[in-house]
Amino acid sequence: MSTADRLIDATSELLWERGYTGTSPKAIQRLAGAGQGSMYHHFAGKQDLALAAIRRTAEQMRSAAEADLAGPGTAVERIERYLLRERDALRGCPVGRLTQDPDIVASAELRAPVDELFDWLRARLTSVVEQGRAAGEFEASLDPAAVGAAVAAAVQGGYVLARAAGSAEPFEQAVRGAVSLIRAARS
Amino acid sequence: MSTADRLIDATSELLWERGYTGTSPKAIQRLAGAGQGSMYHHFAGKQDLALAAIRRTAEQMRSAAEADLAGPGTAVERIERYLLRERDALRGCPVGRLTQDPDIVASAELRAPVDELFDWLRARLTSVVEQGRAAGEFEASLDPAAVGAAVAAAVQGGYVLARAAGSAEPFEQAVRGAVSLIRAARS
Numbered sequence: 585m586s587t588a589d590r591l592i593d594a595t596s597e598l599l600w601e602r603g604y605t606g607t608s609p610k611a612i613q614r615l616a617g618a619g620q621g622s623m624y625h626h627f628a629g630k631q632d633l634a635l636a637a638i639r640r641t642a643e644q645m646r647s648a649a650e651a652d653l654a655g656p657g658t659a660v661e662r663i664e665r666y667l668l669r670e671r672d673a674l675r676g677c678p679v680g681r682l683t684q685d686p687d688i689v690a691s692a693e694l695r696a697p698v699d700e701l702f703d704w705l706r707a708r709l710t711s712v713v714e715q716g717r718a719a720g721e722f723e724a725s726l727d728p729a730a731v732g733a734a735v736a737a738a739v740q741g742g743y744v745l746a747r748a749a750g751s752a753e754p755f756e757q758a759v760r761g762a763v764s765l766i767r768a769a770r771s
Numbered sequence: 772m773s774t775a776d777r778l779i780d781a782t783s784e785l786l787w788e789r790g791y792t793g794t795s796p797k798a799i800q801r802l803a804g805a806g807q808g809s810m811y812h813h814f815a816g817k818q819d820l821a822l823a824a825i826r827r828t829a830e831q832m833r834s835a836a837e838a839d840l841a842g843p844g845t846a847v848e849r850i851e852r853y854l855l856r857e858r859d860a861l862r863g864c865p866v867g868r869l870t871q872d873p874d875i876v877a878s879a880e881l882r883a884p885v886d887e888l889f890d891w892l893r894a895r896l897t898s899v900v901e902q903g904r905a906a907g908e909f910e911a912s913l914d915p916a917a918v919g920a921a922v923a924a925a926v927q928g929g930y931v932l933a934r935a936a937g938s939a940e941p942f943e944q945a946v947r948g949a950v951s952l953i954r955a956a957r958s
Contacts, residue, residue, distance in 0.1 A: 601873060603790065603792075603872075603873060605790075605792060605793055606792060606873065676870075679935075680931045680935070683863075683930075683931050683934035684863065684868040684870075684871035684931075684934070685790075685871070686788060686790060686793065689937075695935070695937065699935050699936055699937065702931075702932055702935040702936065703935075703936065706941060706944075723955070726951060726955070727947065729944055729948075730947040730948035730951060731951065731952065732948070733929070733941050733944035733945040733948050734925055734944075734948025734949045734951075734952060735948075736945070737924065737925045737926075737927075737928025737929045737931070737932055737941075737945035737948075737949070738921055738924045738925060738928060739924075739928065740924075740928035740931040740932065741923065741928030741929070741930075741931070742924045742928070743870075744864075744867045744870050744871075744889075744927040744931070745893065745920060745924055745927065747870035747876055748866075748867070748870045748886050748888070748890075749886055750876075754889070754920050754923075757917045757921075758917075758920040759921075760917040760920075760921075761914065761916075761919070761920050761921025761922075761924075762921045762952075764913060764914060764917060764918065764921075764956075765918065765921060765949075765952035765955070765956055768910070768913070768955050768956035769952055769955035769956075
């Protein structure tokens with residue numbers, strides 16, 4: 585792994601565990617096993633590194649969601665696969681939790697990749713619901729954009745409930761509840 | 772308003788805006804217009820104040836949810852009232868976002884009131900779904916605990932989507948989507 589890659593991975597890890605303010609250039613260098621000169625050779629500074637880390641994590645989340653949603657099956661099956669994928673509920677979503685980080689939300693540049701990921705995710709889920717509706721799986725009255733957003737919210741809100749409880753159980757319940765409601769919406 | 776109350780309100784405000792680590796005793800005193808001696812006369816320190824602030828905010832959230840859920844109407848109407856209550860989507864949930872604050876989650880004492888609130892909320896939503904099921908509003912096969920968790924998650928996840936987008940729209944979509952799925956689950 586290149587030094588730049590190690591620096592990006594270390595930044596992802598620290599952003600996840602400590603938030604932007606709690607992540608110092610020194611801690612990044614220590615975790616990556618890289619010197620200060622090397623860090624500033626590859627990146628302009630902490631914000632530049634954070635941007636690279638958020639972009640990489642968002643890209644991984646996007647690929648995982650696309651694998652669930654583009655796979656075989658009916659719209660309901662594809663949404664179920666997305667909802668029921670195994671996740672580390674207590675760690676939470678590495679991108680979603682950045683929305684609660686005051687420094688990320690205050691920076692248009694750092695928020696941009698977070699915005700793009702969730703925008704893409706809602707649009708992707710919306711298109712699956714639309715396909716299901718066109719195929720007669722769902723009632724014609726169902727609003728695909730609203731249902732798409734509700735599915736994305738079930739996962740993100742499930743993380744919030746799990747972290748509040750210090751247990752994965754509320755996450756499992758929330759996604760199972762979303763699955764049963766999606767099934768109930770079949771025409 | 773008493774000095775103790777002003778200190779608690781200032782702490783709530785700062786916890787919401789800056790998180791636990793970003794909230795200094797100095798900033799609390801400044802915002803409350805209270806001196807250091809006065810703060811330490813009423814509270815043992817920052818953690819003690821944060822605990823009082825989290826408990827007060829949780830109590831306010833609980834009252835608001837109870838007002839929606841205990842009011843008149845069918846189970847579906849009561850859940851809709853909870854989901855569609857006007858909220859400041861971009862500010863996010865003052866208690867839910869604490870679950871993304873590493874210092875809150877790491878402290879058993881500070882996490883306790885967050886845990887209790889969401890535990891209560893899921894149980895309360897579950898009981899409304901159970902009542903609806905008993906009254907024949909929902910299919911007997913619907914799992915009340917799962918649906919209760921999914922409803923709580925729709926609101927919490929809606930906040931995450933709104934803050935990612937820098938717009939209230941995804942929140943509105945997520946709660947409308949949850950409402951349409953709950954309606955679809957009626958027997």
